[in-house]
Amino acid sequence: MRLRRAMVVLASAGGNTVPVIARLVQADEDSVRGVIHRFNEMGMPSLDPQWAGGRPRQISPDDEQFIVTTANTRPTALGRPFTRWSIRKLADHLAANPTRTVLVGRERLRQLLRKHEITFQRTKTWKESNDPQREAKLSRIEHVTTHFPQRVFAFDEFGPLTIRPQAGSGWQPKNCLAPGLMETSKPGRRFSYAGTEEVPR
Incomplete structure (x- = not known):
């Protein structure tokens, strides 16, 4: 922690902005500002703060x-x-x-x-449904596929459907897309999927 605070102070003295310093030390911008303000007020002692007593908050x-x-x-x-x-x-x-x-x-x-391993990811193709019952249906699907993976049959009452790529981003497990997301290899290209075949036409 002392080394990180020292890096923040040195970077600030070198004329770097708070966002740049935050990326450099992989810290929140508010934390970087706090380190700089304390150093301006206290000088070198701020690099070794005296923590208050008591048991630190634990996250179960x-x-x-x-x-x-x-x-x-x-x-x-x-x-x-x-x-x-x-x-x-x-x-x-x-x-x-x-x-x-x-x-x-x-x-x-x-x-x-x-x-x-939850990272902020950007996807080139984001498939979104306008079904008002989408979340309820997804919850049922996730429950079945999670608890009965060997007994799942998928049927599509529509079709064929046209999937239009849209950009999006969000926090997801590393190297994994969230339920309801699907990537296509060629952005902008339209695919139609038949529910009984599950292959693009």
Whole structure:
């Protein structure tokens, strides 16, 4: 921690902006500003702060799993008025969630997501449904495929469907697309899928 604070101070003295320093030390911009302000007020002693006594807040394994599950869930499915999580929005949601409240700082939250290999990904093709019952249907599908993977038969009551690529981004497990997302190798190309064949035409 002392080395990171020193790097922040040196980078700031070299004329670097807060966003640049945050990327350099892989820290939240607010944390970088805090280090700089404390150094301006206290000087070198700020690099070795005296922490208050008492037991540090612990995040239980259940809390960690809840954080991961929330990060992997689209905000709109949880009643939020936006389509993707940022670190700030996710931390605010966890702190204000009436069902289960988890108080976690932004930097700690970033570390937990990295620990569970949850990364912010951008996709070239984002398939979105306008079905008002989409989330309920997806929940049933995920339950069946998770608990009865050997007994699943998929039937499509529509078809053929035209899939139009749209750009998107969000927090997802590393090297894995979220349920409901699908990538095509040629952006802009349209595919029609027949439910009984499951192959593009």
